[in-house]
Amino acid sequence: MSNEVIVNKSVTYVNNTTPVTITSSEIDLRSCYQDDEIVIEVHAAALNPIDFITHQLCNSYLFGKYAKTYSRDYSGVIIKVGKNVDDCWKIGDKVNGMYNHIYGERGTLTHYLVLNPAKDIPITHMIEVPKDDSDPYDDFVYAAAWPLTFGTAFSVLNDFKRDWNSNSKVLVIGASTSVSYAFVHIAKNYFNIGTVAGICSKSSIERNKDLGYDYLVPYDEGSIVENVKKLKQSKLENEKFDMIFDSVGNHEFFPVIDQFLKPKEKNSFYVTIAGNNKADYKNITWRDFVSLSLVFTALNPFKKYNWRFGHPSPSNNFIEVGNEMIKNGTYKPPIDSVYRFEQYKEAIDRIMSNRAKGKVVIKMK
Ligand SMILES: NC(=O)c1ccc[n+]([C@@H]2O[C@H](COP(=O)([O-])OP(=O)(O)OC[C@H]3O[C@@H](n4cnc5c(N)ncnc54)[C@H](OP(=O)(O)O)[C@@H]3O)[C@@H](O)[C@H]2O)c1
Structure with a gap:
């Protein structure tokens, strides 16, 4: 197997009678994206109540039998760029954003996310969050926590x-x-x-x-x-x-x-x-x-x-306002807790407790 063929693990469910679980699929990093798409190696993803709400409402007759992936918020590094992608997106860029979907096969609680940066907005280059030495979280955690x-x-x-x-x-x-x-x-x-x-x-x-x-x-x-x-x-x-x-x-x-x-x-x-x-x-x-x-x-x-x-409307450029406020110190994404990928069930339990103060974030690595 070439080292460009990798196993992608994601947190998914099929419908409201199936539990949330880790599923694996093989992807070939040389061919898994279109000319207008990029591949992001996801470093962190945040949970939102919408994930377990849509899971519990997912009737198999209405929403199909395919695996649906959790989460919308993400941060990570671009590892592949299609030849028609705007040249502001380059291999090695650190990015974050909100990948919008309902019952999508693609979601952000996954190791590799393929998206079209011209359409799957908002996406932005990551901003360094002002931190002191005692800050326990890295920029990928903060970047996934807010869009x-x-x-x-x-x-x-x-x-x-x-x-x-x-x-x-x-x-x-x-x-x-x-x-x-x-x-x-x-x-x-x-x-x-x-x-x-x-x-x-x-x-x-x-x-x-x-x-x-x-x-x-x-x-x-x-x-x-x-x-x-x-x-x-x-x-x-x-x-x-x-x-x-x-x-x-x-x-x-x-x-x-x-x-x-x-x-x-x-x-x-x-x-x-x-x-x-x-x-x-x-x-x-x-x-x-x-x-x-x-x-x-x-x-x-x-x-x-x-x-x-109310709902987020990417067209109002909120991602730029967020970057500006993070940069000037007037908003710092609140973090409740951070979990490893394998601890996804504990992370979901934490957000379901309805007591979280800030975001529940999952680190992929
Ligand atoms: N329409 C959209 O596009 C959209 C987007 C994002 C979120 N949402 C929805 O917005 C809601 C909030 O999401 P979130 O992620 O911000 O929530 P969250 O951070 O998970 O909220 C947790 C907090 O809710 C408070 N809470 C629990 N029960 C409460 C009650 N009865 N009255 C008042 N506060 C209560 C708790 O604080 P206390 O100590 O004060 O109880 C807890 O710390 C969810 O229903 C989510 O699905 C909708």
């Missing part, structure tokens, strides 16, 4: 409301999530938003204060709505929010939304990235995401507020 969460947060703030200023006020439901970590840093340091209030567990309040939230209220002590009402009266001169951003799956503000969100004529938005209900990660059903109430909220033409479903 999807940062891109989601940036797109929510950038794509709907355009007139942010120092008087703007935002409420974040789920202040501890990785997406909200990026959200508060972008809100404060890029859009210069004056007030960002967050809702998190009582035990996370101290941790989240350091991230830049102006105010934090608990979701596990008293009523969420009452807690935010008290905050609004005591600290915000009873002013309403310009945006309510939900990174958890919540519906408690809808019946009283006119008390909390400015009128839609003021260009205010309610944005969710997780639907109307908090999913039970160990037992996910389609109803968690496509509930009647969500469909009604999305389609009701008479609702008195702007409602949007």
Whole structure:
């Protein structure tokens, strides 16, 4: 066997009745890519809830019997370049990005990722993360940890409301999530938003204060709505929010939304990235995401507020904004834990615990 024919190992599943497992396939590095593609030797990949959510929703009759690969975020080194690829991508370049797919045969929890850098965006050259000597993580870990969460947060703030200023006020439901970590840093340091209030567990309040939230209220002590009402009266001169951003799956503000969100004529938005209900990660059903109430909220033409479903949109160039913020020290990707490739089950358990503070990253080597 030539040393250009290698065994590629990936973390995959077939459907919701099959467990996640490591599968191997032989690939010939001389011929496994097209003229417009590159081959990346993956060094690290990050997990996101979307992976085990799509796994649990994967019905074999609907989604085929092929092996589907985990993960979207990656970092690695280019080892092959097709002859029609733009010459900004060279062998030896360190790159990171978000490889977008749903039920893709290709995913990023794999040793070798083949993609088209003109189409499979965002992809970027890796930026060195400012670190001190005690920093336990290398640049590949950091680089894999941020594109999807940062891109989601940036797109929510950038794509709907355009007139942010120092008087703007935002409420974040789920202040501890990785997406909200990026959200508060972008809100404060890029859009210069004056007030960002967050809702998190009582035990996370101290941790989240350091991230830049102006105010934090608990979701596990008293009523969420009452807690935010008290905050609004005591600290915000009873002013309403310009945006309510939900990174958890919540519906408690809808019946009283006119008390909390400015009128839609003021260009205010309610944005969710997780639907109307908090999913039970160990037992996910389609109803968690496509509930009647969500469909009604999305389609009701008479609702008195702007409602949007947020997702990362690579066309807004969030990857460049992320690079800039990492370089100037205003955003550092949060890492919860790092696992070896063979420990993929522990890594998935950690993110499924719903207690991670930052990204769960898997190192391939
Ligand atoms: N639409 C999209 O394109 C998109 C993109 C990315 C993510 N998402 C979705 O966004 C959500 C967040 O993703 P993520 O990766 O940022 O999450 P994550 O980092 O895994 O979130 C973990 C944190 O959630 C908090 N949490 C748990 N239960 C909560 C509750 N009932 N209320 C408020 N906070 C709670 C916990 O902190 P506490 O200590 O505060 O409880 C925990 O530290 C997921 O549902 C994910 O699927 C959607």
